[in-house]
Amino acid sequence: MTRLGQTRPALPFGLTPAAAGSMKGSALRRALLAAMAVGLLAAFPAPLAAHDASAVGVAGDPAKPARTIEVVMADGSDGMRFSPDRVDARSGEQIRFAIRNAGTVDHEFFLGTRDANKRHAEMMAAMPEMKHADSNAVTVAPGGSATLVWRFTHKGDFEFACLVPGHYALGMHGTVAVR
Numbered sequence: 001m002t003r004l005g006q007t008r009p010a011l012p013f014g015l016t017p018a019a020a021g022s023m024k025g026s027a028l029r030r031a032l033l034a035a036m037a038v039g040l041l042a043a044f045p046a047p048l049a050a051h052d053a054s055a056v057g058v059a060g061d062p063a064k065p066a067r068t069i070e071v072v073m074a075d076g077s078d079g080m081r082f083s084p085d086r087v088d089a090r091s092g093e094q095i096r097f098a099i100r101n102a103g104t105v106d107h108e109f110f111l112g113t114r115d116a117n118k119r120h121a122e123m124m125a126a127m128p129e130m131k132h133a134d135s136n137a138v139t140v141a142p143g144g145s146a147t148l149v150w151r152f153t154h155k156g157d158f159e160f161a162c163l164v165p166g167h168y169a170l171g172m173h174g175t176v177a178v179r
């Protein structure tokens with residue numbers, strides 16, 4: 001049982017003071033290293049996100065032609081949404097998403113597979129302060145705008161989603177159908 005005001009250094013989670021005390025040197029070090037490794041994975045999910053994004057396509061080249069699609073982010077008493085919430089694209093096509101936040105709070109535009117976004121949203125719920133700055137994601141402040149250029153290289157139904165905790169469930173996601 002942990003008490004307030006304890007002076008003991010924090011132990012890796014799952015390790016009780018009694019268990020730590022019974023461990024000798026190297027075992028305790030291994031437990032600490034394992035806990036640190038888990039912590040590092042949780043703190044730096046970006047490589048995982050980037051890997052997932054490769055199933056959707058690659059970062060676009062702004063110097064090359066792109067079709068512009070305007071996307072508006074909105075929030076209100078009736079929920080949160082992207083307009084449009086469906087985009088059709090051709091495999092190999094480069095799209096320049098011109099994103100504007102017409103809402104009252106920060107929103108994200110995060111491009112990925114449905115599975116990756118779902119897992120990512122769960123992770124975000126545990127780390128609400130996490131900000132994304134990958135080629136497949138952008139955060140837009142209220143009244144602000146941003147562009148994201150992306151080339152879709154695979155056919156399938158993909159998703160753009162706002163992964164700010166709670167927003168996805170309020171309706172903030174859309175589909176990119178690549179044919």
Ligand SMILES: [Cu+2]
Pocket residue numbers: 080106107108162163164167172
């Ligand atoms: Cu949002």
